[in-house]
Amino acid sequence: MEDWGISQETTDALYADGISLAVEIALRLIAAIFVYFIGRFIVKKLLNFIKHTLEKREDSPSLNDFLFGFAKVLLFCALFISVAVTLGVDATSFLAVFGAAGLAIGLALQGSLSNFAGGILILAFKPFKVGHVIVAQGHTGTVARVQILYTHLMTFDNQEVIIPNGTLANNDIVNMSTQETRRAELKVGVAYGTNIKQAKEIILNIFENDPRALKEPAPFVALNNFGDSSLDIVVRVWAKSSEMWPMYFAGMEAINSEFEKHGIEIPFPQRVVHQIKEKAKEEEAS
Numbered sequence: 001m002e003d004w005g006i007s008q009e010t011t012d013a014l015y016a017d018g019i020s021l022a023v024e025i026a027l028r029l030i031a032a033i034f035v036y037f038i039g040r041f042i043v044k045k046l047l048n049f050i051k052h053t054l055e056k057r058e059d060s061p062s063l064n065d066f067l068f069g070f071a072k073v074l075l076f077c078a079l080f081i082s083v084a085v086t087l088g089v090d091a092t093s094f095l096a097v098f099g100a101a102g103l104a105i106g107l108a109l110q111g112s113l114s115n116f117a118g119g120i121l122i123l124a125f126k127p128f129k130v131g132h133v134i135v136a137q138g139h140t141g142t143v144a145r146v147q148i149l150y151t152h153l154m155t156f157d158n159q160e161v162i163i164p165n166g167t168l169a170n171n172d173i174v175n176m177s178t179q180e181t182r183r184a185e186l187k188v189g190v191a192y193g194t195n196i197k198q199a200k201e202i203i204l205n206i207f208e209n210d211p212r213a214l215k216e217p218a219p220f221v222a223l224n225n226f227g228d229s230s231l232d233i234v235v236r237v238w239a240k241s242s243e244m245w246p247m248y249f250a251g252m253e254a255i256n257s258e259f260e261k262h263g264i265e266i267p268f269p270q271r272v273v274h275q276i277k278e279k280a281k282e283e284e285a286s
Contacts, residue, residue, distance in 0.1 A: 028086060028087050028088055029087070031086050032083050032086040032087045035082055035083055035086045036079070036083050039078075039079040039082055039083070040079065043075045043076060043079055046071075046075060047068070047071065047072055047075065050067075050068060050071050051068055054067060054068055114164075114166035115148075115149040115150065115164045115165045115166040115167075116148055116149060116165075116166075117166065117169075118164070118165035118166040118167070118168060118169030118170065119146075119147065119148040119149055119150075119151075119165040119169075120148070121165075121169045122146060122151065122165055122168065122169055123146060123148075127173055127175065128143055128146075128173065128175050128177075129143065129146075130143050130144065130145065130146060131143060131177070132175055132176070132177035132178070133175075133176040133177050134153070134173055134174060134175050134176065134177075135173070135174035135176070136151075136153070136163060136168055136171070136172075136173045136174070137161075137163055137167065137168070137171065139153055139155060139161045139163070140155065140156070141153035141154050141155040141156065141159075141161060142154050144160070147165075148165070149164065149165060150162050150163065150164055150165060151163050151165055151168055176241065177241065179241060180240060180241060181214065181238055181239065181240055181241060182238070182239065182240075182241045182244045183236055183237065183238050183244075184235075184236070184237050184238075184239060184244050184245075184247060184248045184251075185234065185235065185236050186234070186235040186236075186237075186248065186251060186252060186255075187224070187232060187233070187234055187235070188203065188232070188233045188235060188255055188266070189227060189229070189230030189231065189232050189233070189266060189267060190230060190231050190233065190259075190264055190265065190266060190267070191230060191231070191264075191265040191266070191267040192230070192231060192267075194231060194264055194265065195264075196223055196231060196233070198262065198264070199233060199259070199264055200221045200222070200223075200233065202255070202258045202259070202262060202264070203221050203233065203235055203255055204219060204221045206251060206254045206255060206258065207219040207235070207237050207247075207251060210247055210250070210251065212239050212240070212243040212246065212247040212250075213237050213238070213239055213247060214237075214238040214239055214240075216238075217238050219235070219236070219237045219238075220234075220235070220236040220237075221233060221234070221235050221236075222234055228269065229267050229268070229269050230266075230267045235251075237251070
């Protein structure tokens with residue numbers, strides 16, 4: 001080295017620094033390998049614990065899968081950062097990178113993130129479950145699947161409706177399956193001049209003899225309105241949720257049949273038009 005103009009002292013110092021750096025790098029590598037294997041062991045144990053804990057919650061498989069996947073990503077990210085920090089990488093640089101990436105992804109996926117948050121709320125608070133009949137966003141159907149981003153409904157004519165969870169979580173939902181009993185409301189019009197007492201007795205007798213109609217609360221029948229062309233009778237009957245619609249349709253047919261037997265008219269809308277003939281004659285004369 002002295003031939004190149006470098007003194008022996010400088011050479012010895014460089015050699016010592018090189019040895020020191022090599023030892024430091026070797027120690028960091030060993031420590032990083034140690035952190036990786038120990039951390040991986042801990043991560044697997046934690047994931048097994050989380051998996052067994054979530055398996056006890058059988059009511060929300062979609063949410064369980066998401067929570068397990070989310071925990072897995074977080075734990076392995078933490079392990080990766082720990083290994084990098086052990087190697088000497090500044091942790092703040094990782095935070096800056098993740099922060100910038102999170103902001104960019106958030107701006108690009110605003111709608112999807114809204115659906116994602118809505119899915120978490122639906123799966124966590126359970127306003128409805130798979131198999132429930134709901135009314136949402138103008139659609140009525142049976143809940144077929146609840147996913148993180150979308151909820152799938154099957155309508156009664158076998159069409160699949162896919163509703164974003166963000167919209168679903170922030171609007172009204174009518175759940176028809178949470179209660180054991182429901183009230184059916186029928187509106188029946190009869191012609192003016194009809195014996196209302198007789199009509200009410202006929203309707204009441206129909207539902208009192210229908211085994212699907214509950215005795216308590218008892219069926220209710222009353223004159224509800226004086227319409228343009230009819231006297232409107234309201235009928236309110238309670239039944240089990242699964243039997244409400246069959247009872248409703250059978251009741252409507254029975255009312256029509258009994259009214260025909262007793263000569264009770266169910267009117268159609270009518271209008272009376274008066275023609276002024278004198279005005280027409282004057283216009284013709286002029």
